[in-house]
Amino acid sequence: EDQVTQSPEALRLQEGESSSLNCSYTVSGLRGLFWYRQDPGKGPEFLFTLYSAGEEKEKERLKATLTKKESFLHITAPKPEDSATYLCAVQGRESQGNLIFGKGTKLSVKP
Amino acid sequence: EPEVTQTPSHQVTQMGQEVILRCVPISNHLYFYWYRQILGQKVEFLVSFYNNEISEKSEIFDDQFSVERPDGSNFTLKIRSTKLEDSAMYFCASSVTTGELFFGEGSRLTVL
Numbered sequence: 001e002d003q004v005t006q007s008p009e010a011l012r013l014q015e016g017e018s019s020s021l022n023c024s025y026t027v028s029g030l031r032g033l034f035w036y037r038q039d040p041g042k043g044p045e046f047l048f049t050l051y052s053a054g055e056e057k058e059k060e061r062l063k064a065t066l067t068k069k070e071s072f073l074h075i076t077a078p079k080p081e082d083s084a085t086y087l088c089a090v091q092g093r094e095s096q097g098n099l100i101f102g103k104g105t106k107l108s109v110k111p
Numbered sequence: 112e113p114e115v116t117q118t119p120s121h122q123v124t125q126m127g128q129e130v131i132l133r134c135v136p137i138s139n140h141l142y143f144y145w146y147r148q149i150l151g152q153k154v155e156f157l158v159s160f161y162n163n164e165i166s167e168k169s170e171i172f173d174d175q176f177s178v179e180r181p182d183g184s185n186f187t188l189k190i191r192s193t194k195l196e197d198s199a200m201y202f203c204a205s206s207v208t209t210g211e212l213f214f215g216e217g218s219r220l221t222v223l
Contacts, residue, residue, distance in 0.1 A: 032210055043115075043202050043214035044154065087154065096167035097144050097159035097209045103152075 029093030
């Protein structure tokens with residue numbers, strides 16, 4: 001069964017304190033791994049797609065990496081506006097748009 | 112920037128009533144989806160729609176659910192007879208291919 005597990009569930013950082021979020025996955029043939037940001041009461045906002053092990057993507061203070069079993073979202077020198085829940089999702093090779101989401105990591109960045 | 116728009120933002124209904132949630136996907140997207148998120152839980156896939164037919168659906172998407180693209184712009188989710196457990200945030204999404212999905216802001220459904 002396809003599955004996504006994210007850790008930690010919650011993370012509190014001071015502004016400027018870099019850290020990483022983990023996404024472990026099992027899927028029958030990975031078509032893509034996706035990172036989304038979700039603010040309270042809002043829809044997921046697309047951040048990155050990763051397709052194969054070794055791939056990396058960057059956007060501002062965020063960098064996503066992928067191995068055969070997990071993905072990391074590295075946050076460098078975070079700011080309070082980076083506070084949100086970060087969701088990881090995978091799509092299997094046979095999927096027609098069925099993304100399997102993890103429960104997310106709730107990030108709080110204090111000034 | 113193009114976005115997926117959803118209406119209503121919040122709907123309160125009585126158990127057993129029919130509800131229609133509406134979505135306007137991004138204009139050049141070909142694939143459309145509905146997901147839901149029960150409060151405090153994961154985002155869950157309901158259904159994907161392409162070329163005017165359902166391409167994939169989950170176990171959640173039973174006979175009380177239906178989707179329709181009644182015209183060239185709208186995409187709707189109908190729940191025929193709502194149950195208490197249907198209370199959730201419903202997200203519409205669209206994509207160019209079956210890859211990167213772009214989500215709307217959601218419609219919060221409260222069933223009393």
